[in-house]
Amino acid sequence: MSATDHRFAVNVRPKPGILDPQGRAVEGSLGHLAISGVSDVRVGRRVELTVAAADEAAARAVVEQLASELLSNPLIEAYDVELLGATSSVVSDAVAGVPA
Amino acid sequence: MSATDHRFAVNVRPKPGILDPQGRAVEGSLGHLAISGVSDVRVGRRVELTVAAADEAAARAVVEQLASELLSNPLIEAYDVELLGATSSVVSDAVAGVPA
Numbered sequence: 001m002s003a004t005d006h007r008f009a010v011n012v013r014p015k016p017g018i019l020d021p022q023g024r025a026v027e028g029s030l031g032h033l034a035i036s037g038v039s040d041v042r043v044g045r046r047v048e049l050t051v052a053a054a055d056e057a058a059a060r061a062v063v064e065q066l067a068s069e070l071l072s073n074p075l076i077e078a079y080d081v082e083l084l085g086a087t088s089s090v091v092s093d094a095v096a097g098v099p100a
Numbered sequence: 101m102s103a104t105d106h107r108f109a110v111n112v113r114p115k116p117g118i119l120d121p122q123g124r125a126v127e128g129s130l131g132h133l134a135i136s137g138v139s140d141v142r143v144g145r146r147v148e149l150t151v152a153a154a155d156e157a158a159a160r161a162v163v164e165q166l167a168s169e170l171l172s173n174p175l176i177e178a179y180d181v182e183l184l185g186a187t188s189s190v191v192s193d194a195v196a197g198v199p200a
Contacts, residue, residue: 003137009111011109011146012146013146013148023147026147026149026166026170026171029170030166033165033166033169033170035162035165035166037103037151037152037153037159037162038149038150038151038152038162038166039149039150039152040148040149040150041147041148041149042147042148042149043145043146043147044145044146044147044148045143045144045145045146046111046112046113046143046144046145046146047123047126047141047142047143047144048113048140048141048142048144049126049138049139049140049141049142050138050139050140051137051138052137052139053137062135062137062138065133065135066126066130066133066135066138069133070126070129070133071126
């Protein structure tokens with residue numbers, strides 16, 4: 001089986017209007033660092049992962065499923081999927097496990 | 101004072117070789133979702149913020165300071181800074197607080 005490794009990032013952020021206590025905590029710390037001019041801080045997650053699939057569309061479908069069912073809470077969070085890169089690779093059940 | 105609002109994202113991820121229990125937890129959940137072909141999951145944070153500054157270089161300097169001193173732990177985490185966009189705006193101390 002020939003497959004390509006696709007590296008994706010899933011960016012998860014609180015939806016607009018949803019409370020973001022971590023963002024407020026960052027804003028509250030700015031005074032200690034003598035930083036001004038910073039506003040609207042939103043803290044979310046970034047998940048990077050590799051998917052082995054025949055093509056980018058198939059890999060992206062896996063990431064979309066993962067993002068919506070496991071990595072985000074659709075009630076309060078939004079996400080986007082970002083392709084970081086692709087690396088060709090050959091995966092063969094016959095070869096796997098046999099020393100080179 | 102004339103300033104431009106710059107929107108940035110700071111992506112924070114565990115350094116290579118650093119344990120990532122959240123990433124392992126995601127990988128352990130893949131079987132329940134009947135998803136295969138996913139590997140090397142790394143879970144980090146994504147912080148989005150707006151900086152008002154005269155130009156992009158000044159804004160980026162603020163974000164870099166914030167990222168290294170507050171948003172990441174340099175011992176175990178790496179970060180990158182991503183410019184999301186810029187919006188022109190005029191901020192005037194004389195006008196601020198006066199109803200339009």
